[in-house]
Amino acid sequence: MNNDLLPNCKEELLEPFATKFKAVGHPVRLKILCIIARQDVPCVGDLWRCLNQPQPVISQHLAILKKTGIVTSEVQKTKRVYSIVDPFIKDLVTTIVCQIMAESAREAEEDKQTPLSPV
Numbered sequence: 001m002n003n004d005l006l007p008n009c010k011e012e013l014l015e016p017f018a019t020k021f022k023a024v025g026h027p028v029r030l031k032i033l034c035i036i037a038r039q040d041v042p043c044v045g046d047l048w049r050c051l052n053q054p055q056p057v058i059s060q061h062l063a064i065l066k067k068t069g070i071v072t073s074e075v076q077k078t079k080r081v082y083s084i085v086d087p088f089i090k091d092l093v094t095t096i097v098c099q100i101m102a103e104s105a106r107e108a109e110e111d112k113q114t115p116l117s118p119v
Contacts, residue, residue: 023068029061033093043079
């Protein structure tokens, strides 16, 4: 492969991005990030109820996201709430959420335009 095509793509520069993509690549973690991006102050209870997953499962996924520096948490009254602190991932998740919402709206519009067949 011609290295001129990848002049600044040194492994040490790519590795942090690969780590982040690995962390957000799990479907449950991606769903967690989408929920965090759309809610003001989601706590663990909000997340496991939304995702219909046991609390320990959500906590394990949050620990991975926290360890990679993607999310942070703080205690507010009696709840631990989460936010996305990595600007790259925050932009990526925002784009994903917008894309999903646009596709859902498009599908809903198509459903409205599809005539019902007689029974």
